[in-house]
Amino acid sequence: MFTMSLNKNQGSRTVVEPVALGSQTLSDTELSSLTLTHSGEQYAANDYETLANIEAELECMNAEEVMTTEEENSTIIEVNNENDALLSDVVLTDGQQQEVQTEQIIYTTANQSSQNLILQTKPTLQRVPSTTSVQIKPNVSHTQSQSIMIVSPAAGGGASQILKISHPASASANQLQSLAQSLITGKSPDGNIVQIRSTPSNKQNIAAKTSGNITLGNVQNVKTVQSVSGKRTSHNVQQNRNVYTKMILTNTQPQTGQQVLIASSPENQQGQTIKFLSSGSSNLNMNSPTKTITFAQAQQMGLLPSNKVQHILPSSQKQTGIIVNKLVQSTSAQPAKLTIVPNSAVKSPTKILPAPATGSTKSGNSQTGSLSSTSKVMHQNPQKVIIRQSSLKSGVVHNNNPIIRIPANQTIGTNQVHQLQVPGRQVQYVRLVSTPSSGTSNVVTVGKTKTPTALQTVGVTQKISGQQQIVKVVPLNTGSQTLRTVAPKSALSGNSQRLIIPATTQIGNQSKNNTVTIPASALSQLTSGQAVISTNSNVGNIVVLPAQYLQQQTDDSKHKSQQSTPTLLNNSQGLIGNSSSLSESKMSRSFNNSETNGIRPRKPCNCTKSQCLKLYCDCFANGEFCHMCNCNNCSNNLGNEEERQRAIKSCLERNPNAFRPKIGKGRDTGEDIRRHNKGCNCKRSGCLKNYCECYEAKIPCSENCKCVGCRNVEESTLHKKSLKDLAEAVEVRTAQLSLNKVKMQQMSDATFRPPAISNTGARQPFNFLTDKVVEMTCQCLMAQAEEAERNMFDDETSEKLIIEEFGRCLKEIIESAHKAEAT
């Protein structure tokens, strides 16, 4: 495992920690001797430097997608808060999110056969990234190839570069760094391979000077290199063979139908990042991209801010799809696993929606991606990627959207994999499709389970390539678990295997096997005849499912879920989410347990007429597929994807922000107060019942609201408002009384009218309640209210004073009446 630390707060300062690569410790000087080879050719590191000198300015690929300063936080890396041990190896010190240059680093953990290191830097407000120094410490022994992946936004361009470097197991940290510095090859928007050289001024000195450090920040100098045949750029580092250097530069234009992995944060999108990694090296089994939603699609769906998305195109054009977070896989065919470690303090719900039907989705042979929102460090064969989300303010609930990362697995044929992330939403879904021809594909979904549950295993049988594979489904929960096999719901015809997996779930204890974790919400897919495909060819295919799913499976499929809901809640994986979303808040109320455990954060819907394809349906509104709901005629599932896509499109046409969280931060003041973006419109509930979305979200009504008689105000404002409300109420009441009086008078005129003068000839008291008297009375009450406000009296005292004033007014009226009568 590599360990690196990044200190954002102090600009470029590099935090270096002792690193051990595998069992070996490499000296800094080893770096200089490192050479790169490509296709049998050997290149010295300097050669690549020379290549890097080919200057061509690569326009910022995502020029239009520059981060806006409006967003304060970026959500790029998810951090697993459960596994501190895991994080211990990964040291990421990012300080304030809103700081100038924030960079995030993602790196993978090494496994036996390969080590992967992913470094990710995050673009921030400033266009010129500061230098980021990363120190890498390999401390895990390994056998074969190792890779380093560096993802960093281009300076100011918003484009992300991904550098993948495969290196020999024996490579030292310095060597790795040197590789990273020496050559970065990417793909420009026009399809050219580009090389990016960091800090050109110190090319030769980089290795020595920055020994132990990788500078990612200055990617400003992008060099375009002529397209390599096959547009693949990979280099073997000759030093111990098995070393590859690969750099992939993100491209914002998914022109060729390539799909883009999208990660976005709903509210605070500042640092949203989309990463796509594709295997460029033939030596690496990364040929197949995983299809994801296109960028435009994501934007269309409102899931992805247009100015904050970055994509990385696969280096190979053959690949029609983009592999997201695809790790370099060694030829050992070991399954790659992606682990997303959610930021500890902040849970960011993420949703993945199927791409709109209109979006072109090419699919080709690709490896299915694996998505995991959380995972523990695995020491097993599967490669792992740990993605850590930084930049979220810890302890503060945000609307920040988590990032969806999908490790590449094989997906073959026309199957499509769509990923969408809905900001502020609680559940991430990944649909993985693999064709039978592909043999195996790893589908990894991560569900996070905090509460240990009994281990249950479900076996899903499916035929792939005429061969029946069994997928073992085990509960996410860690701890000793017993597996049991459950008969698959239905045999799947080979080509259309689908899995929808909530990204928020986390991989539980997968250390022992190649396991796939499937959140409960994804189970519905299985029940509908869809199967989870295990991609691991050589290892037992294991799919981890929530325990409750097993129950569901064993039960009649008709049972829709209210039964299972409680169980689900208990075992449910924690939502990584943004507490700011309305849905989340709903969830928190209704499913407190699930909030943290959360597989199924929300209540099942009960839609009957909307087919769950309108925003009436909470599931749909949250970008989730219905699962274990009580709805009738539900079309919010993969089986009706086209229809669903149309519905999504329709909703977005009506409201481009339809799928964005309703609750966000107040922007005016910058205060960290959640508020309803649209505001409520309550009239009768006083905003004190759950009918009110503000109240439901446990936030006070704001100026955005158009509610009437609102009582859902902040404590501080309650006092003032109560007085004003009281005065207003008096005024309204007075007006009503006046109106009633008029009406009464009219009625009296028509029917019964008490004599204005009593039998004694005296004037009746009510005749003294003229409009002027009422008005004067109201003025007195208002004056009293204002005075009480000035005096800062508490509500009770103020009300008392006003009432007393009212009594005094009445008394005066009566006295006046008596006087008039007397005269």
Add this chain to the structure above:
DNA sequence: GAGTTTGAAACT
């Protein structure tokens, strides 16, 4: 659990 109330979403 049926019926009512409520307000957002959808529709006109």
Add this chain to the structure above:
DNA sequence: CAGTTTCAAACTC
């Protein structure tokens, strides 16, 4: 954009 209708959740009994 306002008014009305539809819808599903919240609420009441």
